[in-house]
Amino acid sequence: MWWLDVFSSYLYALSVVVVVIAVLILVSGLDDFFIDVVYWVRRCWRSLFVYQTRERTRYHELYRPAERPLAIMVPAWQETGVIGHMAELVATTLDYENYHIFVGTYPNDPDTQRDVDDVCARFPNVHKVVCARPGPTSKADCLNNVLDAILQFERRARLTFEGFILHDAEDVVCEHELRLFNYLVHRKDLIQIPVYPFERQWNNFTSLHYLDEFAELHGKDVPVREALAGQVPSAGVGTCFSRRAMLALIEDGNGIAFDGQSLTEDYDIGLRLKERGMQEVFVRFPVLRYQRRPKCVEKFGQSRAEANVVCVREYFPDRLATAVRQKSRWIIGIVYQGYRTHGWKRSPVLNYFLWRDRKGAINNFVSFAAMLIMLQLGAISLLQLAWADAPRFVSIFAGQRWFDVVLVANIALMGNRMLQRVIFVSGYYGVKQGLLSIPRLLWGNLINFLANLRAIRQIIRCGDPRRVAWDKTTHDFPSIGGENRAKRSLDEMLVANGVVSEADLHDARVHCIDGLQLGSSMIHEGRITAGQLAAPIAEQIGVPCERVDLASLPSELLRAVPRHVALHYAVLPLRMDGSTLVLACESYVDPVSLAAIARQLGRRVRYVIAYKGQVTVGLRRWYTQAQGDRDPHHLLEMAADRGLIARERVPHLWDGYVSRQVMLGEILVAQGHLDEVAFRALLLSHARSELRLGEFLIGQGVISADTLHRLLRLQASLQPSVTSLLEQECADFEQLERAS
Incomplete structure (x- = not known):
């Protein structure tokens, strides 16, 4: 019959293909x-x-080297809602602090840019980079833009990154990853x-x-x-x-x-x-x-x-x-x-x-062809089982001993392939996934075949594999809860809360005191109080605002927080809230720093916003005061005891003294020697140095010795001493007595 001849020809062709594939x-x-x-x-x-x-090597060996500055490079095209989760997860899980994340965005992707802006407002170590060309370009092009921004940041921050790390916005980073890189990168x-x-x-x-x-x-x-x-x-x-x-x-x-x-x-x-x-x-x-x-x-x-x-x-x-x-x-x-x-x-x-x-x-292609051949041979075998008088089609493979050896070898190798897959999948995911990997082999072969087919079509269409455009794949990110909170500016909140008017705010900007940021300048000029400034800062961040009584700080907590931790993060211990240590700070503490404090102290921590100057004075009193220095509050009490000032004036003078204290870092940022992000990066390096901050900055080439002396003189002129306040108060008191 004609169909038998056709089928025999088909079987002969199939046998040749089978031999080649085998x-x-x-x-x-x-x-x-x-x-x-x-x-x-x-x-x-x-x-x-x-x-x-x-x-x-044990994992505790990773903690021996000092934390080198590391830069994480993240290309982001249409990653709205993802990069914020990544930054938050990294900040709260990474057992490392000296790192910065640089996110490459595109000028024609405003949604991702807004998302990254919100993240940058919460995480000072996250930096937005806008690529020169509209997206999507290739991932490599985006990384080139990011790398250029990193090198510019290095020059601005007087910082040298020792490692450059590639990540995607959807990556979940392991707790010890940067520790491991830091251990090996040199x-x-x-x-x-x-x-x-x-x-x-x-x-x-x-x-x-x-x-x-x-x-x-x-x-x-x-x-x-x-x-x-x-x-x-x-x-x-x-x-x-x-x-x-x-x-x-x-x-x-x-x-x-x-x-x-x-x-x-x-x-x-x-x-x-x-x-x-x-x-x-x-x-x-x-x-x-x-x-x-x-x-x-x-x-x-x-x-x-x-x-x-x-x-x-x-x-x-x-x-x-x-x-x-x-x-x-x-x-x-x-x-x-x-x-x-x-x-x-x-x-x-x-x-x-x-x-x-x-x-x-x-x-x-070979794997996919083998699957098709197996299906055909299986169908032929079923046909012969169902039709007892059917010709013995598969007999075309009989009598070829070398082919039998090849088939047996292939079966053994395939069995080994499955065994290896089961072993390595089970090692990380468990035996259930290991066994399921066997049927997934067939599905994986299909995906790889279709991908190869698509790749060849793209190359033929473009004429050159290097002309094929980048085709981004979207991914999912595991939900970690919470939302990125966009912060209103402090200026807007001061006006919205009725603390100052728009006209007063404009006048304060025009007459801002040299060396002070706007909030500090307004306190020095008497436009607002320290409490009026602290309340919107706390509202902006989403933490409580408290007035700190420096005399009532528990001595056991002051001893529990090491000097280098308190000074580096500018925090004071207030009290224990259950098993959580409550800290006081005058400004925003980013999640990276908060997680680092918790790791160093070995306990959970949270923080509240203190009035301006209270933490500064507390740090000087409890952590930096040289032996023999006199307690400024004690001087006020002595003056009141001797009748030099009225007792009811002590709290007023103390608040005036505390709220007008200025740290060197604020003057550096206010005068434009460093931006705030660069200054924070330098503080990480300074934490490992025995030098005073001014000497360290000179050594890093940020400022000269002459500039430091000028800044210190400016700091001394901006912040009053208790003695100067008493002299002014006594003079006013004498004038009041003569007038009466």
């Missing part, structure tokens, strides 16, 4: 098996011999930590297949690559570059660090730094705290060490179209642009891993 799968499977063998041999060797003679030039996607509902195979791939890639493949080739592909997030590496990238690019045409600038950078002989490292560092009674592992089959590595977490796309779009960008950047830009290298070992990067262009 051989290609065998080659790829042996390649993967080689990586498996290297990983497990290396792991056993290190366990049996290396760690028997050398102790593993020895390594590219530091990459693992990425572990967040879980979703068990049947969301699209999102969860990322979980499988990253668990194996960052659990096994990249560590082997680093061990054999000494080269680490950056993941684009959780990557730290040393200053030396960043300057080398800028030099190579004639002033531009990131390749603006690359869709995977992170992958490109790893290869460029390797060519420069830079040191690259992939770090899987578990943070295991000692516990008398170790908690049971949360999920069955989960490894305590694997599940506690310092890593980046984020949600990956959960829709097929979005996942295909993202992966096609990766394929274009790594396979096609990577080959076009970097070609092959002199090192055969590195070329082997470059081949592994690029074999996906073939493997994705």
Whole structure:
């Protein structure tokens, strides 16, 4: 029958395709098996011999080096509602303080800009950068704009960042990440930590297949690559570059660090730094705290060490179209642009891993074709089972012993592939996800095939892989509660509360006292009181406002707050509210600083706004007063006891003295030597110095010695002493007596 001839021809063609596909799968499977063998041999060797003679680095070692300034670079295109959550989560969870976040926005994305402005108002270490060109440009172009802003900030703040960290707005950063980078950045030039996607509902195979791939890639493949080739592909997030590496990238690019045409600038950078002989490292560092009674592992089959590595977490796309779009960008950047830009290298070992990067262009089609072939062969087998007299179609594969060996080998390699996937997924996510990774292999093959198909279509349409436009993928961010609170300006609140009129406020601006900010100047001129200034500041921030009685501060709390903490953050301990320590401050304490105070004191803290000058005088009295210095309040009491002033005048004179005290930092900012953000950055460095603030600023080149002497003279002239107030009060008292 004619249909039998047609079907036989189809089977013959199928047999040829099957042979080709089987051989290609065998080659790829042996390649993967080689990586498996290297990983497990290396792991056993290190366990049996290396760690028997050398102790593993414990997490408390990360706290030994001083906190170096680190810059986090975040590109943001249409990230409204995300960057605020990231900054808040970072501020409240990071066990680090000396860092700044620079967010790259676009001039045609006003919603994201407004969101970042609100974040900057709450977090002084977050800085908005507006790119020169409208978006969306490439991620690399946005990062170039961010890097330029960082270098400008360094010059303005007299600050030198030692590490430059890549993150996305949706990243959830590990508590010890910056500690780890700080520990390694003076020895390594590219530091990459693992990425572990967040879980979703068990049947969301699209999102969860990322979980499988990253668990194996960052659990096994990249560590082997680093061990054999000494080269680490950056993941684009959780990557730290040393200053030396960043300057080398800028030099190579004639002033531009990131390749603006690359869709995977992170992958490109790893290869460029390797060519420069830079040191690259992939770090899987578990943070295991000692516990008398170790908690049971949360999920069955989960490894305590694997599940506690310092890593980046984020949600990956959960829709097929979005996942295909993202992966096609990766394929274009790594396979096609990577080959076009970097070609092959002199090192055969590195070329082997470059081949592994690029074999996906073939493997994705091969894997999909294998799935189709399996479906066809399965249908034929079912047909033969259902029709006893059917011709033995599958007999075309019989009698080929070498092909049987290939099939058996492929089945064994596939079994090993599944086993490896289960092991590495289970280590972080538990056995449930490990077993589910097996059916997700098929869905992942489909996504990779469609992504490869889309990548090829884009390249054909553009004519050149380097002309393909950046195609951003949106992500989800885990909800952490709370809202970004936009703050009204202090000027608006003073007028709205009826403290001053618009005309008085305008006049105060015109006649603002040199060396003072507007609020302090208005107090000095008697336009407002310290309480009238403190109330809107507290309302603006959302914390209570309290008058501080310096004489009643508990001595045990004053001893509990170390001198360097009190002076660095300009806070005074007031009382214990249950298990929470209540602090007094005269201005906003950002969440980063508040979290750092809590960590250093080992207890929960909150703060209230004190009247201007009360914390300043308290710090001088309890933490900086030299032995033999006289208590200013005691001088007033003595004057009243001797009849030099009326007793009822003591509170008035004391309030006048306290509210007119001025700190050197306010004068520096008011006179334009530094902006407030740059001054806060310098204070972080000063906290580790034994020098007085003025001497430290001279050493940093912020001001000269002559300028410091001038500023100190200005400070002395702006803030009255108790003696001068008494002399004026006594003179007024004598004039009043003569007049009467």
